[in-house]
Amino acid sequence: EWTTRYDKMLEREDIDVIGVFTPSGTHCDFAIKAIQAGKHVFVTKPMDLSVEKCDVAIEEARNAGVILAVDFQLRYNETNQKIKRALDNERLGRLILGDLRMKWYRSQEYYEGGYPHGWRKRRETEGGSAANQGVHFIDLLQWFMGPVKTVYGRSGTFAHDIETEDLSMALVTFENGAWGSIVTTTTSYPRLGSSIEIMGDNGSIVWRDGNIVLYERKDNSEPSLDEFQLDPGKPRNIIEDMVSAVKRGSHVMVDGVEGRKTVAIINAIYESSKTGKIVELD
Structure with a gap:
């Protein structure tokens, strides 16, 4: 119906x-x-x-x-939930750095399509590579690392005839004192995928396209995220x-309060790009 x-x-x-x-x-x-x-x-x-x-x-x-x-x-994914448990239980120690790289490709036809026609290329309906594609990974980064405190960003349009951006970059600081970086783009041909690298003073985790490609710690030569048991229900x-x-x-x-966080981060990237100034989040 x-x-x-x-x-x-x-x-x-x-x-x-x-x-x-x-x-x-x-x-x-x-x-x-x-x-x-x-x-x-x-x-x-x-x-x-x-x-x-x-x-x-x-x-x-x-x-x-x-x-x-x-x-x-991505928050429902078991691997991502285990990463979150590991970080909350300080398996990497004090968090120092979190890097996000999303290098995707979207053709001009992608932006011209959709319903209503062309909504993906308009600023008021789509936003850009950070707001549409990168938002999944920006959410993961701030979920893993904790709330973002400041953002210094740059955005631009390099390879498409669109109102929105197809490349954004940002330096961020987190409330816990850690630093981070964000890169999102739809100009990468071929598509190079997505990655999040998290570094603490006791080790690192590298997540790439949904898989853990590195998990190493100073205090454990054979660490495993399987130590964290998730509720099957x-x-x-x-x-x-x-x-x-x-x-x-x-x-x-x-919930709405949690979902708002990524919108605030993305808006801060765009605002900082316009003003050239660091934006502090509420």
């Missing part, structure tokens, strides 16, 4: 949860309408392109007593997560 009448759909009493999969700059617009209709809601990444709209959605959900979630699918995706949250009252993997 399908419909083009969103407001009419929200009136249905047999719908408990709304999923929003529209162009990035409209996510919170649709989410807020669903929340005001008394529905639980999740949005695909990013939560939105506007921090202000994220704040409105979070407040509306809080007042309505409904669930607001963001689908960051935990949700494996956003659908299972929302069902569990609605039926059993469990907390979703990424």
Whole structure:
């Protein structure tokens, strides 16, 4: 069953949860309408392109007593959850540096396509390589390393006829004192993939395209992430997560407050690129 009448759909009493999969700059617009209709809601990444709209959605959900979630699918991955457990348990010691490299390729035809036509190349609906493609890995980086404190960024358009950026770079500092760097681009031909490298004073972890390619520690010659046992009953995706949250009252993997963090980081990259100044996050 399908419909083009969103407001009419929200009136249905047999719908408990709304999923929003529209162009990035409209996510919170649709989410807020669903929340005001008394529905639980999740949005695909990013939560939105506007921090202000994220704040409105979070407040509306809080007042309505409904669930607001963001689908960051990589957080459900078992390997990534074990990395998070290892870092939280200080297996790498004091964190020093976290580097993110996402070097992907997107053709001009990719930006011209989509529905509505061309939404991926417009600033108000897509954002750029950081906001659309890199957001998955920016979320992982800040989840692994902790909250970001400052951002100094550069963004530009090098290989496409688009309003948005196809290359962004940033130097970041984390609240725990660690430093980091971010590179996202859709100009890399061939696609060179994605990697996150995390270094602490006791060792390092290198994640590349979903796999651990290095895990070494000073205090253990044969470390293994398998020391961390995960709950087999935990949700494996956003659908299972929302069902569990609605039926059993469990907390979703990424709520609105958590999902807002990547939007703030990406906005800081773009703002810093415009002003040439370091941006401090709230």
